[in-house]
Amino acid sequence: LPHIKELATSHKDKPFAVVGINSDSGDRSDLQKRLEGEGITYRNALEGSTSGPIATAWNVRGWPTLYVLDGNGVIRRKFVGVNPQELKNLVEELLKEAR
Amino acid sequence: MTVYRPLGVALAMLLLLAMAFPQGQAQRPPTPEEAAVTALQQEYQRALQEYQRPLVEARTDEERRQVRLDPAKHPGREFLPRFRELATRYARTPAGLQALIQGRAVALQLGDAPAGEQMLETMLADHGSTPAFAAYVLRMPAPPPAPGERPTAELMNAKIEELLVKVEARTTHPEVRGAVLLRRAFLHRNDPDRALALYREIDAKYGPTEAAKTARAAIFEAENLVEGKVAPDFEATDAYGEKFQLSDYRGKVVVLEFWGFW
Numbered sequence: 001l002p003h004i005k006e007l008a009t010s011h012k013d014k015p016f017a018v019v020g021i022n023s024d025s026g027d028r029s030d031l032q033k034r035l036e037g038e039g040i041t042y043r044n045a046l047e048g049s050t051s052g053p054i055a056t057a058w059n060v061r062g063w064p065t066l067y068v069l070d071g072n073g074v075i076r077r078k079f080v081g082v083n084p085q086e087l088k089n090l091v092e093e094l095l096k097e098a099r
Numbered sequence: 100m101t102v103y104r105p106l107g108v109a110l111a112m113l114l115l116l117a118m119a120f121p122q123g124q125a126q127r128p129p130t131p132e133e134a135a136v137t138a139l140q141q142e143y144q145r146a147l148q149e150y151q152r153p154l155v156e157a158r159t160d161e162e163r164r165q166v167r168l169d170p171a172k173h174p175g176r177e178f179l180p181r182f183r184e185l186a187t188r189y190a191r192t193p194a195g196l197q198a199l200i201q202g203r204a205v206a207l208q209l210g211d212a213p214a215g216e217q218m219l220e221t222m223l224a225d226h227g228s229t230p231a232f233a234a235y236v237l238r239m240p241a242p243p244p245a246p247g248e249r250p251t252a253e254l255m256n257a258k259i260e261e262l263l264v265k266v267e268a269r270t271t272h273p274e275v276r277g278a279v280l281l282r283r284a285f286l287h288r289n290d291p292d293r294a295l296a297l298y299r300e301i302d303a304k305y306g307p308t309e310a311a312k313t314a315r316a317a318i319f320e321a322e323n324l325v326e327g328k329v330a331p332d333f334e335a336t337d338a339y340g341e342k343f344q345l346s347d348y349r350g351k352v353v354v355l356e357f358w359g360f361w
Binding site: 001004007014015016017018019020021022023024028031032034035038043044045046050053054055056057058059060063064065066067068069070071072073074075076077078087091094095098 | 316317319320324325326327328329330331333335336337338339340343345346348349350351352353354355356357358359360361
């Protein structure tokens with residue numbers, strides 16, 4: 001998702017991280033190629049399919065699904081499908097709260 | 100255009116369900132009979148694409164409105180008897196069920212509700228106590244709206260509910276009964292308390308089924324993956340083979356993104 005890449009770049013000097021759980025089929029080198037092709041530098045877990053262990057444990061049934069956590073690891077918001085502006089605003093709000 | 104929105108929603112739901120329940124848990128090569136049904140299915144899809152081509156080729160909404168497809172030329176008319184024939188030839192086998200499922204889909208596309216109902220009746224009689232039928236319960240489409248009915252989400256849900264009542268009355272198989280409750284929980288996804296009660300009922304009554312596995316995941320989500328709770332930790336391996344944990348990111352605002360390129 002291009003807007004997530006942007007978000008990761010624009011907040012790279014702040015206490016902020018994007019963690020991807022990638023559900024594409026394929027192995028590690030497939031994922032590396034795709035990430036590098038897209039210029040995605042944030043960390044991505046390799047799931048290998050839509051029924052990978054984390055997506056299954058988290059009962060993810062639609063993609064993309066996003067969880068936004070604050071600095072205490074508390075879930076502040078869940079998005080199934082995402083509105084980029086809403087996400088951006090929420091992240092900025094949480095970063096302000098953390099200061 | 101608003102008339103079509105519920106259909107869009109229904110399609111999106113189907114997509115979600117299709118992802119949640121990948122076909123064929125036990126992958127075995129198809130039998131020649133199943134391959135024959137699949138071949139007919141593909142032939143039908145090609146004929147349907149050809150029939151609908153003017154709609155696909157229309158470039159604007161205005162052009163789409165101008166398109167008149169002749170119902171008399173709908174390929175379902177030719178293919179419905181062919182699916183029926185395979186269903187009879189392969190009666191009471193997995194290939195027979197597949198032919199009934201496809202035949203019912205064709206009947207519904209034609210707006211032929213009685214034919215669809217008849218296919219479902221045969222499914223119940225011959226396959227009502229099989230896990231394969233349970234998988235169908237989770238995704239079976241509702242009959243189309245009757246002439247004059249507006250295809251709202253509520254109406255389509257009511258039609259599915261009607262089918263579920265019928266299925267429930269005809270089977271004692273735990274996998275199928277679990278699937279009925281699970282489909283009901285999906286129908287009530289906008290009423291989380293009601294959905295959760297159904298998930299708990301599935302877990303309590305049909306513990307060792309596939310449906311209960313899904314239900315337990317949903318219960319876990321409702322109890323742990325909600326706003327205000329600390330996210331459960333996990334360990335993962337990233338694209339470069341390095342292990343990490345979600346809890347490594349404590350102190351940071353985190354966007355956890357479940358995604359794929361597809």
